[in-house]
Amino acid sequence: MASGPSGKWTDLYSTRKFLIDHGALRERIAHDARQWQDIFLYTIEAYRKAVKPDLEAPLWIEKSPPHIFFQPAIRAMFPEARFIHLIRDPRSVIGSLKTMPWSTSNVYALARSWQRALDLVPSDDEKHFVKYEDLVREPENTFNSLANFLGMNTAYRETAQATGIQANPHPTVVKALKPISTEMIEKWRGQLSVQDSDLAIIQDVCSKGMARMGYVPAAVVKDRNYSINKFSGMLRFALMRVLGTRT
Secondary structure: OOOOHHHHHHHHHHHOEOOOOHHHHHHHHHHHHHHHHHHHHHHHHHHHHHHHHOOOOOOOOOHHHHHHHHHHHHHHHHOOOEEEEOOHHHHHHHHHHHHOOOOOOOOOHHHHHHHHHOOOOOOOOEEEEEHHHHHHHOHHHOOOOOOHHHHHOOOOOOOOOHHHHHHHHHHHHHHHHHOOOOOOOOOOHHOOOOOOOHOOOOOOOOHHHHHOOOOOOOOOOOOOHHHHHHHHHHHHHHHHHHHHHOO
């Protein structure tokens, strides 16, 4: 592949934040990569060499949420891959996302995305469901279930802080390094606006998925603003699709 794509890849924030030899990675991609699968494999190999050079036969885990929409492509590249679907109460997901500077504040759009993602997850033996709430409440039992699914002969232990991250990482990375806790399960109750009908819209749009995963709807009153707020969210969502913005 040309040096241009390799330079763009190694300059991405998600690649730059790791303490690896970026020059060597850029050169290897430019000379040897023939497809995107090569670029991905070269990148994680560079990370392994920098962080744990003595590690043999590692089990790689990639956890980017948007990849749910690209399962066929991932399976085509890595037919031996196993899929684990970590599912969280949409009220918690959206309550957090709507405050993020890189996300949209449009609750309707976020609710549609959550429901669409869950619709793409069939119930079959190749995919494993994990509820976030079960993970933080019973981490050991959840880990043991995952280990069995992956064919791993290992015991549960408290997660050590990740290594290979540069000093002063992005705030979302800092959060990811915190110990497992149940404190986030009910945080949505203070994040969702009653005035903007957030809760009512989420539970309406995600009703199918919430029922499927056993999330019990909270009591809500659909006041006169509900229809206005939902229609406004739908209109903004349509504009997002047309304009490619985070309206």
